[in-house]
Structure formats: C-alpha cells, structure tokens
Amino acid sequence: MTVRVKLFAAARELAGASEVAVEVCDGATLVDIERALLAAIPAVERILPHARWAVNAEFATSDAAVNEQSEIALIPPVSGG
Amino acid sequence: MTVRVKLFAAARELAGASEVAVEVCDGATLVDIERALLAAIPAVERILPHARWAVNAEFATSDAAVNEQSEIALIPPVSGG
Amino acid sequence: MIELTNQPIDCSALLAKASRPEAGAVVLFLGTTRELSDGRRTLALNYEAYDGMAEKKLADLEAEARCRWPLVECILVHRLGRVPLAEASVAIVVSTPHRADAFAAGEWLIDTLKRDVPIWKQEHWADGTSEWVHPI
Amino acid sequence: MIELTNQPIDCSALLAKASRPEAGAVVLFLGTTRELSDGRRTLALNYEAYDGMAEKKLADLEAEARCRWPLVECILVHRLGRVPLAEASVAIVVSTPHRADAFAAGEWLIDTLKRDVPIWKQEHWADGTSEWVHPI
Numbered sequence: 001m002t003v004r005v006k007l008f009a010a011a012r013e014l015a016g017a018s019e020v021a022v023e024v025c026d027g028a029t030l031v032d033i034e035r036a037l038l039a040a041i042p043a044v045e046r047i048l049p050h051a052r053w054a055v056n057a058e059f060a061t062s063d064a065a066v067n068e069q070s071e072i073a074l075i076p077p078v079s080g081g
Numbered sequence: 082m083t084v085r086v087k088l089f090a091a092a093r094e095l096a097g098a099s100e101v102a103v104e105v106c107d108g109a110t111l112v113d114i115e116r117a118l119l120a121a122i123p124a125v126e127r128i129l130p131h132a133r134w135a136v137n138a139e140f141a142t143s144d145a146a147v148n149e150q151s152e153i154a155l156i157p158p159v160s161g162g
Numbered sequence: 163m164i165e166l167t168n169q170p171i172d173c174s175a176l177l178a179k180a181s182r183p184e185a186g187a188v189v190l191f192l193g194t195t196r197e198l199s200d201g202r203r204t205l206a207l208n209y210e211a212y213d214g215m216a217e218k219k220l221a222d223l224e225a226e227a228r229c230r231w232p233l234v235e236c237i238l239v240h241r242l243g244r245v246p247l248a249e250a251s252v253a254i255v256v257s258t259p260h261r262a263d264a265f266a267a268g269e270w271l272i273d274t275l276k277r278d279v280p281i282w283k284q285e286h287w288a289d290g291t292s293e294w295v296h297p298i
Numbered sequence: 299m300i301e302l303t304n305q306p307i308d309c310s311a312l313l314a315k316a317s318r319p320e321a322g323a324v325v326l327f328l329g330t331t332r333e334l335s336d337g338r339r340t341l342a343l344n345y346e347a348y349d350g351m352a353e354k355k356l357a358d359l360e361a362e363a364r365c366r367w368p369l370v371e372c373i374l375v376h377r378l379g380r381v382p383l384a385e386a387s388v389a390i391v392v393s394t395p396h397r398a399d400a401f402a403a404g405e406w407l408i409d410t411l412k413r414d415v416p417i418w419k420q421e422h423w424a425d426g427t428s429e430w431v432h433p434i
Contacts, residue, residue, distance in 0.1 A: 008348055009418035010430035050434040054416070057351035073348055073416070079431035080345065080352075080376055080417025081329045081388050081408060089212055090282035091294035131298040135280070138215035154212055154280070160295035161209065161216075161240060161281025162193045162252050162272060174310045177326075183333035183384045189404070190313075190326040196395065197319035248319045259332065265405045268325070272397060 001026055003066055005037055006073035007044075011051070014043040030055070030062045033072060044074070051076045082107055084147055086118055087154035088125075092132070095124040111136070111143045114153060125155070132157045164220035165239045166211055171253045176237050185234040185257035189264040191272050193252040195245050203288035209242045209251060212280040216240070219279045223271055231267040233258055238271065240281055251283070300356035301375045302347055307389045312373050321370040321393035325400040327408050328386040339424035345378045345387055348416040352376070355415045359407055367403040369394055374407065376417055387419070 004021050012018050022036035030053045038045060053060050054073040066072055085102050093099050103117035111134045119126060134141050135154040147153055163179070173190065180188050195207045220238045227236055237255040245251045254271050258264040286292045299315070309326065316324050331343045356374045363372055373391040381387045390407045394400040422428045 006348065008416065009346055009420070010432055012346075013430070047432070050432065054348070054351055057348075057354045059414075071350075073351065075348070075416050076418065076430075077432040077434050078412070078414070078416055079419040079433055080347070080415050081412040087212065089280065090210055090284070091296055094294070128296070131296065135212070135215055138212075138218045140278075152214075154215065156212070156280050157282065157294075158296040158298050159276070159278070159280055160283040160297055161211070161279050162276040173313055177309055177328070181328065181330050181384045181386070183331075185384075186330060186332035188326075188328040188330060188386075190324075190328075191397070191400070192313070192317065192324040192326075193397070194317050194322060194324060194393075195319075196322035248317045248321075250317070250324075257330075261327070261329070261408060262405075264327070265401060269398075269401045 001068045003033060003068060003070060003072055005033060006071070008073070009076050011044055011047045011074050011076050014047065015041045028066060030060060030064050030066065033066065034062070037074070047074070047076050082149045084114060084149060084151060084153055086114060087152070089154070090157050092125055092128045092155050092157050095128065096122045109147060111141060111145050111147065114147060115143070118155070128155070128157050163237045164217060164224055166213060166216060167239060167241055168243045171239050171241055171250045173250070173253060176239065176253055176255045180235040180237060180255045180257040182234050182257060184259065186259050187261035187264040188255065188257045189268040191254040191268050192250040193272070194250050195247050197247055199285070204247070205286045205288050206247060207245045207251060208284040208286065209240070209245060210282050210284070211240070211242055215280050220275070223274055223279070227256070227267050227271055230270070231258060231263040233267060236267070238275065240279070299373045300353060300360055302349060302352060303375060303377055304379045307375050307377055307386045309386070309389060312375065312389055312391045316371040316373060316391045316393040318370050318393060320395065322395050323397035323400040324391065324393045325404040327390040327404050329388040329408070330386050331381050331383050333383055335421070340383070340421050341424055342383065342422045343381045343387060344420040344422065345376070345381060346418050346420070347376070347378055351416050356411070359410055359415070363392070363403050363407055366406070367394060367399040369403060372403070374411065
C-alpha cells in the first residue's frame with residue numbers, strides 16, 4: 001500500500017517536500033514506515049533518533065499499525081512557545 | 082512630648098480622624114504610644130491586637146523609641162492586591 | 163518601576179514596556195475585583211494607601227526581586243480609590259530571559275505585596291453595607 | 299479558547315476576555331523573541347505548525363488544565379510565520395478565583411505546550427544564516 005508522511009521544519013527541508021509517499025506492506029507499523037522513509041530520503045537520518053510519530057494527529061508508538069487512510073506525520077523535537 | 086499617629090482604614094473610621102496627637106513622656110517607645118492611643122480612642126482596641134506599627138515608613142517593633150519628629154503610623158492588617 | 167494611581171491600569175503600556183529584546187518571557191499578574199466572596203456579592207472595591215510608605219515598600223519589593231531573579235523589567239502598579247467589578251486593582255509585570263524566573267518572581271511579588279505593602283481594601287457589598295478588610 | 303494566527307497577538311483583547319467578575323486573578327504569559335541566544339544575535343523567528351494536530355493538542359491542553367484547576371478563562375494563542383524581535387510568539391492567559399491556581403496553571407500550560415504541541419521555530423541569525431530549532 002501507499003502511505004503519505006507529512007514532514008515539518010528541518011525534516012521538510014532535508015526532504016525538500018512537505019509530504020512524501022512511501023510504499024509499505026499491508027499491516028505495516030510505524031517501524032516499517034520509518035524504514036521506508038529512510039530508504040526514500042536518507043538525509044532524514046539525523047532527525048529520526050529524536051523525532052516522534054503521529055497518526056491521525058495523535059502521538060503514536062512505533063508498533064502502531066497504519067493504513068492508506070492514516071494521516072501520518074514525523075514530528076521532530078518541537079520548539080514552539 | 083506630643084507625637085502624631087497616622088490612622089488608616091478601619092482604624093481611621095473608628096477614630097473619626099486620619100491623624101491623632103497623643104501626649105507621651107520623652108523617650109517613649111511604641112508601647113507607650115499604643116497605651117496613649119488606646120486611652121485617647123478606646124474604639125481602636127479591636128484593631129490593635131493584629132496591627133503593626135511603622136516609624137518613618139518602616140515597620141518597627143514595639144520597643145522602638147520615637148520623638149516628636151517621628152512619622153508614626155498604626156498599620157492594621159493590610160489587604161491590598 | 164512602581165506606581166500608585168487613581169486611574170484604570172493600562173496593561174498594554176505595561177506589557178510594551180516589559181517586552182524587551184533581552185527578555186524571552188513576560189509574566190503579567192492582575193488582581194481583579196471578584197463579584198462573590200464567601201457567597202456575598204460585591205459591587206465595587208475601594209482602596210486606601212499609606213502613600214509614602216506604600217511607595218517605599220513597593221520600591222523595596224522591586225529591589226529585592228531584582229536581587230533574587232535576573233529581571234529585565236519589573237513593574238508594580240496599584241490602583242487606589244474605587245475599582246469597579248472585573249477591573250484590576252493591582253498589576254505586576256516582570257520580564258526575564260527565561261520563563262521559570264518570570265513565574266517565580268511574579269508570584270513572590272504579589273504574595274509579598276499582599277503581606278507587606280500598607281494598602282487596604284474596603285468591600286462595598288450589594289446589600290448596601292461596606293467593610294474594611296483586615297485579614298488576620 | 300485556542301488559536302493559531304499569523305497576526306500580532308492582541309493582549310488587550312485577551313485580557314479583557316479573561317477579566318470576568320467571577321475571577322479574582324489573571325495571569326498572562328508571553329513568550330517573546332529574544333535577541334541573544336548563547337551569544338548569537340537573532341533578527342527574527344519564523345514559526346511553522348502542523349496545524350491540525352497543533353490545534354488538537356492546544357484544545358487538549360485547555361481541557362486538561364480545566365480539569366486540574368478551577369479556570370474561569372483559559373486562552374492559548376500561538377503566532378505562526380515571521381515574528382520580529384521583542385514581539386510575542388505565544389500568549390497564555392488564565393483567570394481563576396484565587397491567584398495560586400492562575401500561576402500554577404499558566405506555568406503548566408506553557409511547559410506542556412513547549413513539550414507536546416507540534417510547532418517549530420526557525421532562528422534567523424544576524425550573520426545571515428538560519429536554523430530550525432529541534433531541542434533534544
């Protein structure tokens with residue numbers, strides 16, 4: 001299946017895009033998404049160790065399953081305020 | 082000597098005056114002032130137990146000596162803010 | 163900066179004064195007239211000060227707060243006279259490089275002001291009576 | 299009330315909204331753009347949000363704060379886009395019957411906002427470079 005991953009801030013700039021599509025197997029979890037994202041855009045490697053993931057606008061753990069309708073976002077360490 | 086005592090809030094209203102003059106001996110302390118004030122204006126009795134004294138715009142303890150030039154004030158419990 | 167005033171407190175002006183390039187955080191505290199106290203309804207408050215001593219104590223508070231915390235700006239304003247419902251009787255504004263200091267200084271300043279600055283409030287109750295507040 | 303905005307934050311309007319007859323205390327926190335960070339000079343900040351999630355998280359923060367403290371009003375506003383020096387990027391306003399709750403809620407809200415709301419700041423340094431801030 002194809003899922004879209006939203007990217008923000010430094011991750012967006014490293015990727016040169018605010019959203020990327022990646023191919024993963026049905027039943028994929030965020031672990032699989034992260035692996036596919038890294039393969040597609042190696043430059044995000046330096047963001048990943050400290051980033052969190054969100055699914056449908058909520059923080060999610062790496063074992064969370066996703067599907068093609070999921071709104072998936074990589075959340076680099078935040079710095080609002 | 083004659084000293085003047087400033088009164089505020091409920092103490093001022095009980096006395097019907099914002100300042101009263103009392104007679105005390107030379108070398109008097111705030112203990113003597115308090116005794117003279119109570120004799121002059123018995124109604125302030127209910128304010129005295131919780132009030133503080135100030136001499137020259139600083140809180141002072143009851144053994145503080147005063148003279149005719151001292152600015153003496155009875156400070157009922159404060160409620161600003 | 164400290165001030166006693168008979169006018170409504172202009173918070174915008176105070177915030178503009180405190181928002182400086184070397185500060186990263188501004189905390190403003192307003193004490194406002196509450197309608198209900200222990201179930202009784204207030205129409206307005208009236209504040210009286212021992213002016214000379216109140217100004218001195220406010221200046222002392224500013225000086226002590228500046229020793230305790232790295233304050234860029236420190237503003238203490240108390241309104242006197244009649245203060246209608248929901249208007250501010252006191253405003254405290256502090257700005258600091260980092261926010262934890264601004265919260266700590268702001269709370270210490272209002273706590274200490276309420277304990278040591280010779281200002282008194284008179285409640286004007288809805289039932290027509292009035293009363294000086296002397297908390298013990 | 300929560301808001302993401304590209305406009306300067308109107309503190310007077312927020313304070314007016316929070317100053318209600320049932321509140322006795324109002325605390326406002328402003329996060330402002332500081333000129334110097336670790337000795338480097340900033341010209342301006344730029345803020346980006348994951349809008350949909352940021353609004354949801356801000357609403358969650360308001361709801362949780364209202365469970366923890368008796369808040370009369372609770373306002374969270376974050377500015378996005380370019381924010382010049384000394385202007386506010388975030389405003390938090392809470393009003394409560396008693397002041398200790400207003401300070402506690404205000405500080406908890408800004409601390410939690412900075413940890414959990416997906417908003418990012420980009421420093422525009424005086425030397426012409428810029429950098430997204432991702433604290434770890």
